Amino acid sequence: MSEFIGREKELAILKDQTLKNVASFVVVRGRRRIGKSRLIEEFCKSYKSYTFIGIPPTKETTRQSQITEFTRQISDQLDLPSIALHDWADCFSFLAKQLPAERVVVVLDEISWMGSKDPDFSGKLKTAWDFLFKKNDKLILIVCGSVSAWIAENIVNNTGFVGRISCTITVEELDLKSCATFFGNRSKRISSYDKFKLLAVTGGVPRYLEEIRPDLTAEQNLKKLCFTKGSFLFDEFDRIFSDIFLTKSDVYKKAIMSLLGQSLSPTDLADKIEGKLNGRNSSYFEELELAGFLSRYYTWNIGTNKIAKSSRYSIKDNYTRFYLKYILPNRHRIETGAFEAKSLSGLPGWTTIMGLQFENLVLNNRKQIWRALDIKADEIVWDNPYFQKQNTKSKGCQVDYLIQLKSKNLYLCEVKFSQNSIKLDIISEMEDKIARLNAPKGFSFRPVLIHVNGVDESVIEQDYFSQIIDFSQFLY
Numbered sequence: 001m002s003e004f005i006g007r008e009k010e011l012a013i014l015k016d017q018t019l020k021n022v023a024s025f026v027v028v029r030g031r032r033r034i035g036k037s038r039l040i041e042e043f044c045k046s047y048k049s050y051t052f053i054g055i056p057p058t059k060e061t062t063r064q065s066q067i068t069e070f071t072r073q074i075s076d077q078l079d080l081p082s083i084a085l086h087d088w089a090d091c092f093s094f095l096a097k098q099l100p101a102e103r104v105v106v107v108l109d110e111i112s113w114m115g116s117k118d119p120d121f122s123g124k125l126k127t128a129w130d131f132l133f134k135k136n137d138k139l140i141l142i143v144c145g146s147v148s149a150w151i152a153e154n155i156v157n158n159t160g161f162v163g164r165i166s167c168t169i170t171v172e173e174l175d176l177k178s179c180a181t182f183f184g185n186r187s188k189r190i191s192s193y194d195k196f197k198l199l200a201v202t203g204g205v206p207r208y209l210e211e212i213r214p215d216l217t218a219e220q221n222l223k224k225l226c227f228t229k230g231s232f233l234f235d236e237f238d239r240i241f242s243d244i245f246l247t248k249s250d251v252y253k254k255a256i257m258s259l260l261g262q263s264l265s266p267t268d269l270a271d272k273i274e275g276k277l278n279g280r281n282s283s284y285f286e287e288l289e290l291a292g293f294l295s296r297y298y299t300w301n302i303g304t305n306k307i308a309k310s311s312r313y314s315i316k317d318n319y320t321r322f323y324l325k326y327i328l329p330n331r332h333r334i335e336t337g338a339f340e341a342k343s344l345s346g347l348p349g350w351t352t353i354m355g356l357q358f359e360n361l362v363l364n365n366r367k368q369i370w371r372a373l374d375i376k377a378d379e380i381v382w383d384n385p386y387f388q389k390q391n392t393k394s395k396g397c398q399v400d401y402l403i404q405l406k407s408k409n410l411y412l413c414e415v416k417f418s419q420n421s422i423k424l425d426i427i428s429e430m431e432d433k434i435a436r437l438n439a440p441k442g443f444s445f446r447p448v449l450i451h452v453n454g455v456d457e458s459v460i461e462q463d464y465f466s467q468i469i470d471f472s473q474f475l476y
Contacts, residue, residue: 002210005206010169014043017140017167018140021137023133023141025129025143029151029168030172031205031293031317033205033206035205036144037144040144044105044107048100048104050077050105051109052073052106052108052109053110054114054115054116057117070091088121092133093132096132101136105141106133106139110146111144111150111155112145112150112154122161125143134164146244149290176365176368177474177475182212184214186214186215190214192475196472198218200417201222201226201322203364204361223344227327227340227344229335233319236323237323245287254273255281255294256288257324259313260324265312266311293315296313298384299311300384302440310387321357325353355415358452359417362415365474366383369401372473373403373411379405381404381406382403382404383401383404384401386398386399388436388437393438396436400415400450401413401415408442409444410446412446412447413449414429414430414449416452418453420454421455422449424456426459427464447464447466448466448468448469451469
């Protein structure tokens with residue numbers, strides 16, 4: 001098994017549950033491949049534990065087949081004779097009575113799969129918690145799954161579980177320092193630009209990072225992982241969508257594909273897939289957001305500090321955007337081997353897409369930017385990508401990342417991913433954005449440049465930027 005990397009905060013939250021004198025009900029959720037099960041496994045090393053995993057639903061999967069698999073796992077793990085049960089209430093009751101009166105962790109992994117065929121599953125689990133599981137003061141019950149929307153609806157936001165959940169852990173992408181560990185002992189000899197080219201595709205998803213070979217260049221790694229028939233990331237998109245969204249996967253794919261190369265308002269996105277915005281497609285977008293594929297960025301009124309009605313959806317997951325842009329359109333050529341001699345840097349829009357991917361990395365690691373700017377979280381009014389609609393009073397404006405402080409300081413962060421050093425024209429670009437930005441009098445503008453591969457000396461000599469941040473420093 002590979003070395004466990006990062007997740008110190010999440011492990012600390014889980015270990016805190018062992019300091020209590022009552023049973024704990026813990027929810028762990030996050031996108032596929034993000035390392036939820038691995039996190040729980042690492043935590044469980046120090047305790048007696050039992051893990052039960054739902055089976056991926058198919059057209060043939062029934063409520064009873066899920067129960068039969070669950071009871072089989074009970075028999076195997078607790079070294080018991082085969083048992084025959086036919087209801088989830090009986091399963092939970094039987095399991096609770098077998099648990100030792102000592103510190104023990106019970107994990108229900110892929111819980112949405114377990115309960116997918118029984119509309120009363122969550123109610124039966126709630127009853128079992130109230131009357132059986134929580135009576136064991138040494139028990140930590142962890143429910144885990146990738147279908148975050150199911151968990152939100154049936155567990156986290158279910159009124160039946162109000163006051164019962166001890167904590168909810170949403171497992172996010174690894175931070176940059178943890179990501180760098182996957183490059184091994186060669187890390188210091190690999191340029192930051194090469195690392196970021198890979199991270200622009202894998203993001204901080206541990207399972208993808210495990211596939212990196214540090215002895216290969218970034219381009220060789222990407223060809224091996226993405227542009228080779230049968231390779232891990234070549235088929236990954238269809239796997240994760242069928243696992244998470246099952247029979248509804250096509251409409252979710254259509255929604256994401258509509259966002260390729262652009263961000264859209266909820267109304268415009270609905271127009272792309274089904275027409276008028278309604279409760280049904282709104283729930284689709286929310287599910288994609290919970291699953292980690294989309295981000296919904298709200299803009300705000302700088303003068304009043306109030307959130308604006310307008311918002312935009314964009315693709316959050318770096319691998320998903322890369323797949324739709326380059327792998328899907330070239331699937332046939334890749335399968336026939338016609339893509340082997342193709343230079344990746346020569347692909348259409350390569351520079352643009354790498355820039356968008358890098359912006360995602362920056363936003364996913366925005367706390368590093370706060371530290372570099374010596375900004376405390378409680379000083380921030382709003383922070384997000386910022387877009388200002390053009391109208392009769394204002395020009396259109398878009399800022400890669402805007403931070404508004406209570407002190408009436410606006411940090412306008414320009415994010416640049418370039419193979420070459422940033423040239424002097426970056427200053428005129430920033431000046432134009434500041435001129436367009438509709439901010440009341442009394443605000444100070446603090447332009448910030450975030451880069452990877454250096455800044456031309458002429459830019460530094462102008463002393464224009466409040467701070468120039470080399471983002472590669474966060475890899476070490």
